[in-house]
Amino acid sequence: MLTRRDFLERSGLGSLGLMGLGMIPEAPANAFALERTVTGKKVLILGGGLAGLCSAYELGKLGYQCTILEARPRVGGRVWTVRKGTTETEIGGTAQTCQYDQGLFFNAGAGRIPHTHALTLHYCRELGVKLVPFLNVNESAYLYMEGSGPLANRAIRQREFHNDLRGFTAELLAKVANQQSLDSAMTKDDVEQLIGFLRMEGDLSPDLLYKTTERRGFKTPQGAGDKPGEFSDAHRLLDYIRSGIFHPSLSNYGEYTLYQQPPMLQPPGGMDEIPKAFEKHLTGKILYGAEISEIRKTQPGVRVVYTDKKTGAKKELTGDYAICAIPLPVLRKMQSDFSPAVQRAADFVPYVNTGKIGLSFKRRFWEEDDYIYGGLSKTNMDINQIIYPSQDIMGKGGVLWGYYNFNEKAVKLGNMSLKEREALALEQGGKIHPQYKQEFASSFSLAWQKIQYNQGGWANWSTEARNRHYKALTQPDDDIYFAGEHVSYLTAWMAGALESARMVVGQLHKRVSQTASKQ
Amino acid sequence: MLTRRDFLERSGLGSLGLMGLGMIPEAPANAFALERTVTGKKVLILGGGLAGLCSAYELGKLGYQCTILEARPRVGGRVWTVRKGTTETEIGGTAQTCQYDQGLFFNAGAGRIPHTHALTLHYCRELGVKLVPFLNVNESAYLYMEGSGPLANRAIRQREFHNDLRGFTAELLAKVANQQSLDSAMTKDDVEQLIGFLRMEGDLSPDLLYKTTERRGFKTPQGAGDKPGEFSDAHRLLDYIRSGIFHPSLSNYGEYTLYQQPPMLQPPGGMDEIPKAFEKHLTGKILYGAEISEIRKTQPGVRVVYTDKKTGAKKELTGDYAICAIPLPVLRKMQSDFSPAVQRAADFVPYVNTGKIGLSFKRRFWEEDDYIYGGLSKTNMDINQIIYPSQDIMGKGGVLWGYYNFNEKAVKLGNMSLKEREALALEQGGKIHPQYKQEFASSFSLAWQKIQYNQGGWANWSTEARNRHYKALTQPDDDIYFAGEHVSYLTAWMAGALESARMVVGQLHKRVSQTASKQ
Missing domain, CATH: 3.50.50.60 (FAD/NAD(P)-binding domain)
Known part of the structure; x- marks a missing residue:
């Protein structure tokens, strides 16, 4: 248990003087107005x-x-958009020419703009580059853990994981908090308020249990007439644990990170x-x-x-x-x-080793079949993640980031031939989206460590x-x-x-x- | 503490048979292909x-x-987009005509499409209605609690609340879990994995304390040269509690709800x-x-x-x-x-009493000064929330939902004159955005319970x-x-x-x- 002193320090009561400093608004970026002009330099x-x-x-x-x-x-440079006809030959590699349909593109480098990056936004504004949302978070996108355990080797909607874990952890903490074992610094009313928060945060029942929640999706959907919808069943906490779903590559630390918090932005026609x-x-x-x-x-x-x-x-x-x-x-x-x-x-x-593949498909099956509009699926496989386009929703065909990986995984795939990378992306991504096989059109891949004038991410x-x-x-x-x-x-x-x-x-x-x- | 039986039941070990039912994919909606045709009816x-x-x-x-x-x-009907020249007279009210600048609009009724609403998406697809993202979640948008306490009566970025509370609750639970007091159903390794999850979830230090996190924003921003950025200080848990920040109107239960989970969608030119x-x-x-x-x-x-x-x-x-x-x-x-x-x-x-006001402004100060692009600020004031436009980012002027409220608050504002509603929206919203006063152009408000052919939300x-x-x-x-x-x-x-x-x-x-x- 926490001592009162621990609690005070931990909860910041010991640093009263700093309170409110986090409130300083970050200054928006302005035009760069230096004084004097210079000639002849x-x-x-x-x-x-x-x-x-x-x-x-x-x-x-x-x-x-x-x-x-x-x-x-x-x-x-690394702000590079690949389209039909784009060519590239990696160091020691073979030439590739992009075969996407007209109108499709793949941001091979920079792909999304944090809304807190004032200077990037400033220049878009000053230069007249229109920006639209880039969807970085999608509760319908999948988690796929390759391994063992009851939740492994299958695609789980992210909303299931997020809401189950909020539920289980809120329940566990509410149970403890209710016994007033947290700390004497908290009054009975403080504890009650904390429990109230946990109850809403985890969607707990009045007796503070997490049973399941509408938030994780319906088993049978709601509709008109006699279709009230049936709640889906929560997975078991032990099943999450024992299926390795806590693996960092599947958790949402990316979107918690300051620069990946929603909303993110992009130019509609490509980052270039x-x-x-x-x-x-x-x-x-x-x-x-x-x-x-x-x-x-x-x-x-x-x-x-x-x-x-x-x-x-x-x-x-x-x-x-x-x-x-x-x-x-x-x-x-x-x-x-x-x-x-x-x-x-x-x-x-x-420098970071990093690679991406832009897979173009004839049909946007991720939208039509899986109702995934933007966002990203996460996996511990080599492909690391699949990122879905936020633009041209409901369009004809589209390009996914079939992998976007780093470090060892990027080295491994970077050392493969173009055909081998494509085959791997299709095979691993196909475990999450069986439609890959039928709908695939063409790919364009790159290993940034092998791109001639960059040689690293x-x-x-x-x-x-x-x-x-x-x-x-x-x-x-x-x-x-x-x-x-x-x-x-x-x-x-x-x-x-x-x-x-x-x-x-x-x-x-x-x-x-x-x-x-x-x- | 949980008994083993409690734990099993709670964590679902007792309902093995239902496992996996949540995995049934919701069928996408298809064209409505009934058989036979009928004439003369x-x-x-x-x-x-x-x-x-x-x-x-x-x-x-x-x-x-x-x-x-x-x-x-x-x-x-209630799928109604207000633009320059739109007129409306509420039951017992005075006539109003929309004075927005050309190109601006305000979805007075339906405003956002859940990505899980297969039938809505189906008809957009079938009828050729283009959809673009509607940003429902914005970590930079504000919480504003009117009341007493050190965090009341000031605008707090939502990322501060979200990350501080994830940190504090993860810390409290990790502390308890570490003492293996959770349940005997969890092995030592299970507990370690849970703690690993909590550590990442809350961004805890190696000694499992929540001190602060980069996720809640920097006090001094990161930049080039000698600007590493300085982490902001976490608010204190007790300050959250004692400032009423756990009030439901400020918490993120909206975006946790199945139908408000990101991404959401909208037609770019108005829901109509x-x-x-x-x-x-x-x-x-x-x-x-x-x-x-x-x-x-x-x-x-x-x-x-x-x-x-x-x-x-x-x-x-x-x-x-x-x-x-x-x-x-x-x-x-x-x-x-x-x-x-x-x-x-x-x-x-x-029927629900509900009201909205569309406030048009000459300048998108929420973007330029506050780097808020879409999403919504939440408050316990009458206005309930402010919703920022996801379209025309960086455009000239824009329309906010200056309030969107329900029940008693909606009755109260609905009973006011148009001018009184406008004044209230400007006064309360101005506490969050002091720029309101200078940048305001015109408003269009409605109380759905007073709209002639609806009389309710x-x-x-x-x-x-x-x-x-x-x-x-x-x-x-x-x-x-x-x-x-x-x-x-x-x-x-x-x-x-x-x-x-x-x-x-x-x-x-x-x-x-x-x-x-x-x-």
Whole structure:
């Protein structure tokens, strides 16, 4: 049992002074209104992902002359939407060309926008990118635990798990609380209120038992006339436990996480609407197909050597400054004059292995047969999850994320051939959706660690790596600044790239403005 | 403590035979393919709400001659979208005309579609009504408890409440479970697994304490460079308890409810897209402005007396059958030859008092300042809740449901003048959103109990009323059938109206087909 002291500390009574601090509203992001304009300063921006695009866009407003060097024929980097005709060849892999029907798409990288990412939302607003809901939570989507136990190897609606566990845990706690064994800090009335909460939270009976609940779905549906509907039976707590349903890959920690809490948002026609909106403002400032091989300090200034992929010619460009928005796994293979600290960061910061497959189907059976509209099913199989489209509801055909996995699972699937990945996604996903076999049309898969100009999902900062290598990237290395999601605490998110772009633009502009003041 | 027997019964070990019944997938709704067609049979359909429209649509497919008598100049009944120029005068009220900006709308009645309502989704699919997400859950929306206590009279983000309570309850239960006091039915390993679940569910520390969690939002946000973000402080459990935050109107039992679980759906341009889609198939079959005053049995057949509201002329129509899809509070005032049982049902079935106000604002401050995109804020004030639009995100201006309340609160506000309702909505809502005052444009409010051809929100069947009066409405009264949400267990939902329509069409067609076979 808790002592009074425990309880006070635990429940926060010991930290009265901090009360209410959580109430500080997060400031919405505004236009980036730095003072003064600058003429004649040339800035090379290495990489046309979101960090590079945003840097060029904001520096352009301030009067800088920016040139983005982008190895690909497109901007956006990991903000990449695959459609009919999209081609990609992974490192050491075979070429694939997307065969989806016209109008279908697959966000191979960034796929959903947290509603708390003020800066991402700000740029969508400023650039006129329309946003619509991305459904990240769906109580009708499935859990599928491969293994042993009575609830294993079958698809369970998430609402069953969520409501049964709320019921069982509320019951267990209410039982204990009722005996007033919690703590003497709680008065009898406090305990009664807590029990009232538990009763509603778990949908307990008046005698505080969890029997079952309408919330987990009806066994026979409600209808007109003589169809009152019959409640479904709760699964047994021990069956959940002994079927491994508490496995982290099946629980809802994703949607509890701040950045995955509902609602989430997306552009209706593909996430690349965002980089394309930046691109419109950067006409003439982007060198496409410019594959950088050397980054040199010219004391002062920067010189960059690159290959023009159209002609194969080696070329170079110089600037007063550079913003390097290249992912570290790519950067580490370039020749450069970086300081040892920066070079070590490039060499040693780990990146996440992650993969996705976009499975296109002729029919939206997940909607028509399973009434699943958006959201995601979770499993401990290699595919990890299946994500259903939130757009084009009731449309003809659609694309699922047939897997989206990380770490060992992503390495395993990444090492497979395209055909093997497809077969695995169909076989494992087919256990949840038997309709896969009949309705499948085509796939497009990728292992981000094998995508040429990324070679990883996102920076996977451990505390140790953060302590050792992070700082070097957050400040200029002579005239070279670093941007990208890896130079933020919002790794993996577009917001990280955008925040980092604003940071370096701010740093650079302050320096240039101060130098100008002194002259 | 639980005994072993308690535990077994409670956790379902005692009901092995029923296990898995919850797994029966609910069948998706299909087209209504009844056999045989019928010619020459005339059916009068009383009321052009969803039940009447669907009945006429399905009977039309089978060859019946249907005429819908609708008192209003529009179809849809309580499926009603208010836009610029919409007019309404409540019983005993003053006329109001909607002044919203072009493009804005307010679903004054049905506003959201559960993803489990197969029949509603079926008709949207069959009739080509596009659906998009309706955001019913938003962790950034507010709770506002008016009263006393440290957390009262201030807006708290829902994520704070949800994550703090998950944390506190998981901690309390983990503490107890750890002492293996739960039950001997659980092995040590079972208990460990349960504790593992609680630890993840509540985001507990390794020593099983809830301190705070990233899930409830940051005190200082995460960003680029040296901005790791600082966790916000949990509120204290006792502060929640003693501020009344467990009040049912603030808790998330709405979104736990089966029919409000995410995702929910809506047509993008207003809920009346659904009745309008039916209407397109019923050209020439609808008498608008036909106010029924008498419903007579002609043994066999039916005769209906109505006033043509354009001319004021009394007219009548006869049919072989009638489907009466008129709400009971309206029906009870008509002259009729109904059986005593039907007349008693019309007289005594209670309907819900409910009201809404659509507040239009010049700026979407809830998005721009508060990053609230859809979802709903909850309060114990009269306004009950504020619902934010899921459509036109980042658009210019928007309409909130400034209140949507029931029972006593709805009676109170319904008895106010339009101006008083508006003032109250602005004053109370302004406590949650101080921007109300500056950004307000115009309002449109309604008390459904005072809307002429409805006089109530929906049938509010008590168990007693259901036992006493329901059956009479689910079978024909001679040649008159009854349809509408009140003839279903899906009261208040469009699905109830549609289910009832299919029921009466099935009953009627079976009878007509059998009679025809005998002849």
